[in-house]
Amino acid sequence: MNETILSIQDxxxxxxxxxxxxxSVDHVFLDVPKASFMGLIGESGCGKTTIVQAILNLxxxxxxxxxxxxYFDGIEIxxxxxxxxxxxxxxxxxxxxxxxxxxxxxxxxxSEHMIDTVLAHRRESRAxxxxxxxxxxxxxxxxxxxxxVSYPHELSGGMKQRVIIALSLLLEPEMLILDEPTTALxxxxxxxxxxxxxxxxxxxxxxxxxxTHDVSNVAKVAERVAVMYAAKILEVGSTEDIFxxxxxxxxxxxxxxxxxxxxxxxxxxxxxxxPPSLINxxxxxxxxxxxxxATQLCQEEEPQMxxxxxxxxxxxxxxxxxxxx
Amino acid sequence: MTELLQLxxxxxxxxxxxxxxxxGAWAISGVSIAIREGEILALAGESGCGKTTLGRIALGLLRxxxxxxxxxxxxxxxxxxxxxxxxxxxxxxxxxxxxxxxxTVYQTLSAPLRRYGVPRNKLKEExxxxxxxxxxxxxxxxxxxxxxxxxxxxxxxxxFARSIIPKPGFIVTDEPVSMIDASLRLSILDLMLxxxxxxxxxxxxxxxxxxxxxxxxxxxxxxxxxxGKIVEEGQMEMVLEQPLHPYLRALLSAAPVPDPxxxxxxxxxxxxxxxPPSAEAxxxxxxxxxxxxxAHEVCGKEEPSLRDFGEGHRVACHFVDTLPPWRxx
Ligand SMILES: Nc1ncnc2c1ncn2[C@@H]1O[C@H](COP(=O)(O)OP(=O)(O)OP(=O)(O)O)[C@@H](O)[C@H]1O
Ligand SMILES: Nc1ncnc2c1ncn2[C@@H]1O[C@H](COP(=O)(O)OP(=O)(O)OP(=O)(O)O)[C@@H](O)[C@H]1O
Ligand code: SF4
Ligand SMILES: [Mg+2]
Ligand SMILES: [Mg+2]
Numbered sequence: 302m303n304e305t306i307l308s309i310q311d312x313x314x315x316x317x318x319x320x321x322x323x324x325s326v327d328h329v330f331l332d333v334p335k336a337s338f339m340g341l342i343g344e345s346g347c348g349k350t351t352i353v354q355a356i357l358n359l360x361x362x363x364x365x366x367x368x369x370x371x372y373f374d375g376i377e378i379x380x381x382x383x384x385x386x387x388x389x390x391x392x393x394x395x396x397x398x399x400x401x402x403x404x405x406x407x408x409x410x411x412s413e414h415m416i417d418t419v420l421a422h423r424r425e426s427r428a429x430x431x432x433x434x435x436x437x438x439x440x441x442x443x444x445x446x447x448x449x450v451s452y453p454h455e456l457s458g459g460m461k462q463r464v465i466i467a468l469s470l471l472l473e474p475e476m477l478i479l480d481e482p483t484t485a486l487x488x489x490x491x492x493x494x495x496x497x498x499x500x501x502x503x504x505x506x507x508x509x510x511x512x513t514h515d516v517s518n519v520a521k522v523a524e525r526v527a528v529m530y531a532a533k534i535l536e537v538g539s540t541e542d543i544f545x546x547x548x549x550x551x552x553x554x555x556x557x558x559x560x561x562x563x564x565x566x567x568x569x570x571x572x573x574x575x576p577p578s579l580i581n582x583x584x585x586x587x588x589x590x591x592x593x594x595a596t597q598l599c600q601e602e603e604p605q606m607x608x609x610x611x612x613x614x615x616x617x618x619x620x621x622x623x624x625x626x
Numbered sequence: 627m628t629e630l631l632q633l634x635x636x637x638x639x640x641x642x643x644x645x646x647x648x649x650g651a652w653a654i655s656g657v658s659i660a661i662r663e664g665e666i667l668a669l670a671g672e673s674g675c676g677k678t679t680l681g682r683i684a685l686g687l688l689r690x691x692x693x694x695x696x697x698x699x700x701x702x703x704x705x706x707x708x709x710x711x712x713x714x715x716x717x718x719x720x721x722x723x724x725x726x727x728x729x730t731v732y733q734t735l736s737a738p739l740r741r742y743g744v745p746r747n748k749l750k751e752e753x754x755x756x757x758x759x760x761x762x763x764x765x766x767x768x769x770x771x772x773x774x775x776x777x778x779x780x781x782x783x784x785x786f787a788r789s790i791i792p793k794p795g796f797i798v799t800d801e802p803v804s805m806i807d808a809s810l811r812l813s814i815l816d817l818m819l820x821x822x823x824x825x826x827x828x829x830x831x832x833x834x835x836x837x838x839x840x841x842x843x844x845x846x847x848x849x850x851x852x853x854g855k856i857v858e859e860g861q862m863e864m865v866l867e868q869p870l871h872p873y874l875r876a877l878l879s880a881a882p883v884p885d886p887x888x889x890x891x892x893x894x895x896x897x898x899x900x901x902p903p904s905a906e907a908x909x910x911x912x913x914x915x916x917x918x919x920x921a922h923e924v925c926g927k928e929e930p931s932l933r934d935f936g937e938g939h940r941v942a943c944h945f946v947d948t949l950p951p952w953r954x955x
Contacts, residue, residue, distance in 0.1 A: 487672040492880030517882030521889035559884040560841035571813035
């Protein structure tokens, strides 16, 4: 496998809430290989956005990174002074946030957004910025002549989302992180966006980390997938490992709970029970109350990540008994 | 065969403010659908195409600006007053707003049970039976809980429990699982299937998600809506096996699939425009023609009507016969 560009090591993040501490990322490890397209999937509230916020140290007021290290290109970035970290954000790691469409300034034309974004980080002539912006807009299949002079309200939701992706690529970052990039888009616009992301990845060779609760979306574009449940990453592997050879009972159950427009539906079924509260999660393996393989050991001892084959790791005491359908 | 519910050439034009009053917004233009007793019909289409509006018309909550709504053969707006509101129930995505926050689970169900004639001394027993039936177990544990104590899935089950008390002929569900966790979505659809099988309740299942539509209405029918019109309808299995309208083909080609091999092989049909035009002023002729890769001149001029291509598989497109053969992958 390629060298690692982003490495998250033993990350712990908590929110201070009324009832105590809500730990939304709990001792998480994740390696993203350089130039790969990685998907991070998990159900609502499991901590995906928190990981993304922590990578750039952009926690909300009541959020705290309690422990852990994050390496980007070999440099530990959480301990960098703010000015240095700010340079890494956008210039090295660009981010498209959840519901980013609303982040465009309504009284600024798209061209001004482009120019402002670059000038906030470096000196460059307007002509050169606009030239690069035009190329990027074409890459996301927008007509630069039309879009650059437009105001945000003149663009549809899907077009705005593509403008934001072009904006995020303007400083030629090495990595692009996208948090739920398809929410609020219609099915057809979603599919176009996914195709575009795959093209951008192919053409620019940029590392991608896409966070989503939509399991089906990663199947098409991702090369590797990490599965998150209740603040933990439970399984990581190639997309095929996760969809065809999953070894964590939760991964198997989740994929089997997603209906499809093709194939057999008779074996599809939901996972019994509910995801746990993060304020007071169950001891041992967090999935044990819902797991059909759970034993005494699962209630008492937390399983650690284990490599089950090259590039495929899983945190389950009984992974040897698990066979995906 | 008598239909339970029939919408006959229904139209809905919303008056817009007082400035543009004369223009109005077209939400539904000439839609006919029919649901038999105990039947499941999935109504699918993208945002703003008119699904919710059609659901409200089916329930008699909204009076169409033209066309008729028949329940058991009777026009519900003509013969008004005599209990001719169709006996349907609505379940939408937001179970929290559907429930009264200051009422316990017991109160939520006992009040309507009482209204429907259950004697006081039988109430508790009936509430518990109902809770068990919809999978809220153990009932004892939940009786005195308030909606905010319940998970989204449990709340949605409670809404279904309440909705079956009047013994409705049909239930309109408007995106009932879109706010439910992915691992639990099928459990709500399974509950709906149980209500359909055991209580013979018909369903109008409104969704933008073709995969859940297929799961729930596998043995039923599907209707695809685009900008206020039905463009294709028929038995679910037949329609998905052999989709004939270019819009449905585009939707299926765009639908994500939880299987990497299929997902990568699937070819996305390229439309001329990625996004639909405004529903308020739909294009002339076939409403899909500005985006359709197969459109010819006539498509911009003449509106295609729904034609039957066998066994009730009906499609509104001028060029069904000359479309390329369908392949998902
Ligand atoms: N600012 C905050 N204050 C308190 N709790 C928070 C805050 N932000 C997030 N949380 C909680 O932390 C947990 C993880 O949230 P996070 O947003 O990371 O989840 P997610 O996986 O991105 O979910 P979604 O799919 O809904 O976007 C959730 O239980 C959430 O309620
Ligand atoms: N009360 C109303 N007044 C004016 N216009 C309305 C009203 N209700 C709906 N519309 C318009 O009618 C059209 C259809 O809306 P509707 O809510 O039925 O669509 P939908 O298919 O349910 O969309 P979604 O998938 O987003 O829920 C839209 O253009 C909408 O703006
Ligand atoms: S009628 Fe014409 S424009 Fe409409 S779907 Fe058929 S080919 Fe396309
Ligand atoms: Mg999130
Ligand atoms: Mg709606």
